[in-house]
Amino acid sequence: xxxxxxxxxxxxxxxxxxxxxxxxxxxxxxxxxxxxxxxxxxxxxxxxxxxxxxxxxxxxxxxxxxxxxxxxxxxxxxxxxxxxxxxxxxxxxxxxxxxxxxxxxxxxxxxxxxxxxxxxxxxxxxxxxxxxxxxxxxxxxxxxxxxxxxxxxxxxxxxxxxxxxxxxxxxxxxxxxxxxxxxxxxxxxxxxxxxxxxxxxxxxxxxxxxxxxxxxxxxxxxxxxxxxxxxxxxxxxxxxxxxxxxxxxxxxxxxxxxxxxxxxxxxxxxxxxxxxxxxxxxxxxxxxxxxxxxxxxxxxxxxxxxxxxxxxxxxxxxxxxxxxxxxxxxxxxxxxxxxxxxxxxxxxxxxxxxxxxxxxxxxxxxxxxxxxxxxxxxxxxxxxxxxxxxxxxxxxxxxxxxxxxxxxxxxxxxxxxxxxxxxxxxxxxxxxxxxxxxxxxxxxxxxxxxxxxxxxxxxxxxxxxxxxxxxxxxxxxxxxxxxxxxxxxxxxxxxxxxxxxxxxxxxxxxxxxxxxxxxxxxxxxxxxxxxxxxxxxxxxxxxxxxxxxxxxxxxxxx
Numbered sequence: 262x263x264x265x266x267x268x269x270x271x272x273x274x275x276x277x278x279x280x281x282x283x284x285x286x287x288x289x290x291x292x293x294x295x296x297x298x299x300x301x302x303x304x305x306x307x308x309x310x311x312x313x314x315x316x317x318x319x320x321x322x323x324x325x326x327x328x329x330x331x332x333x334x335x336x337x338x339x340x341x342x343x344x345x346x347x348x349x350x351x352x353x354x355x356x357x358x359x360x361x362x363x364x365x366x367x368x369x370x371x372x373x374x375x376x377x378x379x380x381x382x383x384x385x386x387x388x389x390x391x392x393x394x395x396x397x398x399x400x401x402x403x404x405x406x407x408x409x410x411x412x413x414x415x416x417x418x419x420x421x422x423x424x425x426x427x428x429x430x431x432x433x434x435x436x437x438x439x440x441x442x443x444x445x446x447x448x449x450x451x452x453x454x455x456x457x458x459x460x461x462x463x464x465x466x467x468x469x470x471x472x473x474x475x476x477x478x479x480x481x482x483x484x485x486x487x488x489x490x491x492x493x494x495x496x497x498x499x500x501x502x503x504x505x506x507x508x509x510x511x512x513x514x515x516x517x518x519x520x521x522x523x524x525x526x527x528x529x530x531x532x533x534x535x536x537x538x539x540x541x542x543x544x545x546x547x548x549x550x551x552x553x554x555x556x557x558x559x560x561x562x563x564x565x566x567x568x569x570x571x572x573x574x575x576x577x578x579x580x581x582x583x584x585x586x587x588x589x590x591x592x593x594x595x596x597x598x599x600x601x602x603x604x605x606x607x608x609x610x611x612x613x614x615x616x617x618x619x620x621x622x623x624x625x626x627x628x629x630x631x632x633x634x635x636x637x638x639x640x641x642x643x644x645x646x647x648x649x650x651x652x653x654x655x656x657x658x659x660x661x662x663x664x665x666x667x668x669x670x671x672x673x674x675x676x677x678x679x680x681x682x683x684x685x686x687x688x689x690x691x692x693x694x695x696x697x698x699x700x701x702x703x704x705x706x707x708x709x710x711x712x713x714x715x716x717x718x719x720x721x722x723x724x725x726x727x728x729x730x731x732x733x734x735x736x737x738x739x740x741x742x743x744x745x746x747x748x749x750x751x752x753x754x755x756x757x758x759x760x761x762x763x764x765x766x767x768x769x770x771x772x773x774x775x776x777x778x779x780x781x782x783x784x785x786x787x788x789x790x791x792x793x794x795x796x797x798x799x800x801x802x803x804x805x806x807x808x809x810x811x812x813x814x815x816x817x818x819x
Contacts, residue, residue, distance in 0.1 A: 279294055300315050302419050305418070306380075306415040307376060307380050307415075309415045309417060309428075310324060310411070310415060310416070310430060310431040311371065311410055311431060312325050312326060312418060313418065313429075314419075314421050319334070321334075324431065324530075324531070325529075325530065325583075332364065332365045333365065334364055335364035336361060337361050338361030340357070340358030341357050365587050365589055366587070366588045366590065367584060368584075368585040368586045368587075369584060370582055370598070371409060371410070372408040375399050375408045376408075376411065378703045378704060379398075379410075379411050379700055380411040380413075382696050382699050383395040383397050383413045383696070385696075386413075386682075386693075387413040390682035390684060391683040391684070392681055392683070393681040394412065394413065394414070394436075395677075395678070395679045396412045396562055397433070397675065397677045397678065397700070398411075398433050398675065398676050399675045399700070399704075400674050401672065402573035402579075402673075403573075403574050403600075403671070405567070405580055405600055406582045406598070408673070411433075412432040412433060414428050415428060416428040416429050430532075431532070433561065433563050433676075434533045434534070434561060437559035437560060437561055438659045438678070439555055439557070439558065440558070440559075440643050440661060441556070441644050441659070441661060442498075442555055442627075442643045442644065442689070443565060443641050443661050443662075443663050444517075444552070444558070445493060445501050445553070445641070446568070446569070446572065446615065447513060447517050447522075448501050448513055448516075449493055449501075449504075450607050450611060450612075451508050451515070451516040452507070453615070454516070454607040454608060454611040455508060457507060457508050460489055460614060460618065461490065462488065463486050463487070463488055464486075464487055464488070464500040465486060466480065466484035466497050466499040466500045466503075467485070468483050468485055469482060469484055471499045471503070473502070473546055473547050474545075474547050476547060476550075478498055478499065478502065480497050480498050480499050481496075481498075484499070484500070487500055489504065493619075493622060493626075494621045494622045494626035494627070496622075498554045501553050501554055502550045502553050505552075506550070510548075513552060514538070514541045516606070516607070517538055517552070518538070519604065519607075520568040520571060520578065520606055521578050522536055522560055522568065523535060523536055523537070526563055526564060526581050527580060528580075529581075529584050534561055536558070536560045537558055537559040555645060562676045566674060566675075567579065569674060570674055571612070572619070573671035573674055574671070575613075576608060576612045577603070577604070577606065578602070578603040578604050578605075578606050579600060579601060579602055580601040580602075580603055582598045582600070582601075584596065584598060585597070617668075619640055619668070620668040622642070623638050623640050627688075628641065628642050628662065629694075630690055630695045631662060631697050632698070633702055636667065636701075636705070637666065638664050638697075638701060639668035639671075641663055641664075642689035642694060646658055647659060647681065657681045658682070658687045659678065659680055660679045660688055660691075660693045661679075662676075662693035662694040662696070662697050663677075673701070675697050675700055677696045678693065679692050703813075706788050758778065758800060759797075759798050759801065760793070760795045760796065760799040760800075760801050760807075763775075763797075763809060764791065764792070765790060766789060767788075768790075768811055771809055778803075780801060782808060783807065783808045783809070785808065786811035786812055788812045788813035790809050790810070790811050791811060793808070793810070794809075
């Protein structure tokens with residue numbers, strides 16, 4: 262018995278069971294079968310915390326399902342029906358009814374391949390380091406688009422009740438932590454932007470310790486005389502604190518806020534935290550020293566990503582973009598994202614200096630394990646002791662690395678955070694930097710557009726002179742086109758119907774060459790060409806069978 266007018270006997274029955282029920286009870290009163298639409302999440306755990314899920318009535322309760330509920334829900338239909346004495350329904354077309362309306366189509370900025378790579382590498386780290394949690398985000402620092410965002414452990418939104426609620430949280434947006442040395446960019450930016458210091462200025466790091474009131478703060482190694490560039494590269498606490506004391510608490514606080522810390526990014530996602538930066542009036546001598554090295558304050562991984570994006574893009578704090586577009590079922594665009602610049606954080610000259618220092622940090626500093634030979638990755642490590650009820654833990658840490666690529670004109674930026682890695686290695690340089698390295702290495706193999714070796718240069722403009730059109734036969738097929746003012750790749754191949762040597766070429770390069778010969782190849786693998794048929798210099802025609810085999814480009818790690 263129930264106080265409700267009806268009770269639900271079963272949900273989500275397969276079609277064959279429904280038909281068996283109807284066959285058995287079709288002449289019985291009091292039973293009804295209701296057809297409902299149910300969400301399906303084909304990517305499962307890969308995008309679980311990001312997409313979220315709905316309740317039994319298809320109302321979003323977490324993730325983007327909740328955030329975009331007004332755009333997704335549509336409206337239910339209804340109709341009036343009659344029932345005869347046998348309990349059979351009689352749907353008459355002359356009775357009032359209303360058709361249901363579909364929700365809108367929403368496209369996110371997430372790149373499926375980037376998301377997969379990020380998720381898999383975080384899962385590997387979570388397992389290998391026996392961590393409590395691991396999280397990461399990949400963005401385009403130029404326009405603010407989020408290309409990947411994941412947290413481990415995750416959950417499958419198709420069966421959310423099989424997982425603890427804690428696994429449903431997108432911790433990139435909701436979890437706050439002390440950033441450690443990744444926060445040293447604040448002091449460095451303020452000092453450069455206010456022209457209070459130069460990279461070559463010498464700082465006395467006092468053999469690795471400094472007294473602040475009654476407290477002594479140590480470096481992880483004993484340093485004496487270091488240039489400020491080396492202070493950042495080696496992540497000296499003492500050197501950073503001394504520069505922070507020189508420029509003063511007002512400037513450190515001001516630049517922290519300009520970078521967006523202590524305030525929400527206004528991302529289109531529920532549950533965002535603003536972090537913790539105490540009011541300036543509460544900043545005493547110790548608070549300034551702690552803030553300079555990323556302690557006594559709390560940030561989110563999302564905030565870190567967009568702070569470093571300001572360095573990468575030349576000085577602008579930009580708004581996160583997660584929704585690319587919203588369209589009706591009729592194709593009418595209701596929303597289309599556009600880059601939104603919030604404010605200038607520092608001058609372009611200052612940010613150029615910051616990029617150079619962060620490049621040095623990866624080349625020969627604490628971020629060395631993020632280095633890929635020949636590729637210009639820039640970044641900063643961070644290691645923070647976790648806060649307990651009695652103070653700072655001596656055994657539990659948060660390991661962080663923020664990096665972007667390529668350093669001179671960044672296209673991608675990634676933040677990796679590993680919460681409480683177990684074992685001897687617990688620092689951002691040893692735990693999180695290799696994860697970012699592996700993420701970038703796999704992404705680079707997806708497309709030649711992202712392969713930017715440091716020795717690559719831009720060729721000068723090429724003008725073709727003494728062209729005699731009367732000697733040329735008309736072309737009946739366009740091989741490829743390029744937008745005005747874009748770069749094109751010129752090849753020295755003499756396309757004389759001989760099979761060229763494709764080994765070492767990317768898929769895109771190989772296809773472009775073969776297209777000029779009118780050859781359509783069979784393709785196996787991805788990366789760069791390692792074998793081909795026919796062999797080079799073989800005479801071929803447009804009907805020649807052609808096969809190429811590719812493998813991921815060999816990338817050397819330090």
